[in-house]
Amino acid sequence: MRNWFDPDEVRQVGSTPDYRFSLANERTFLAWIRTGLALIAAGLGVAQFLSPLPIPHLREILAILPIAVGAGCALRGIDHWIRCEVAMRTDRPLPPSRFPALLALVVAVSALLAVVYVIADATR
Template sequence: MTEPNVERHVDPGHDPDYRFTLANERTFLAWIRTALGLIAGGVAVAQLLPPFSVPWGRHALATLLVAAGAVMAVASVRRWQQVQRAMRAEEALPPTRLPAALAAFLVVACVAILVVVLIGRP
């Protein structure tokens, strides 16, 4: 009887240095923390802030933050897999747009918050 292939779910290629694999996991966890922060921020906006002068503003902002957190979580898993595959194949790491996308989202969210706050001023 042959042993079952325990590594059938592992990407083909060479095992990278464990330090690089662990660094890739730490980076993934940092992106997941960012995603959780966005989700927690959305929940806090929905549950803890008083209503904005724009009736739908609070719920729109909360929805935007939670959705961004979900997108960030999915993108971080995808990025972790791409980097792991590249390391196993001894290829160059693929480029990423995650930092730029997150920064752009935060700028748009800040501008939206400023507009809502300034509209609500007497």
């Protein structure tokens, strides 16, 4: 975690990779940040615009879930960026990640819940 705030320490490890790989790694990090921001915005939209549901606090739970996952995306993005940068500098394989699968699962479940909500709301 210390490397998150001190990138100079990362630059002292190994040798400098081709700048194109470092820039691609940075673009991937920025994509994680954009995904996190989009999830946070979706959670705020649910909290603001979803009508009250028959189950107590369900709207709040549906709002908090994407906000929490969005925060996780931001943290995972910086951690993965640093780990990839160190791996490139030390000629090791890039670190594997299960987080994209988890994120896809959360988004798919959220979409299914949204479909159920829209259908239930339309039949009222």
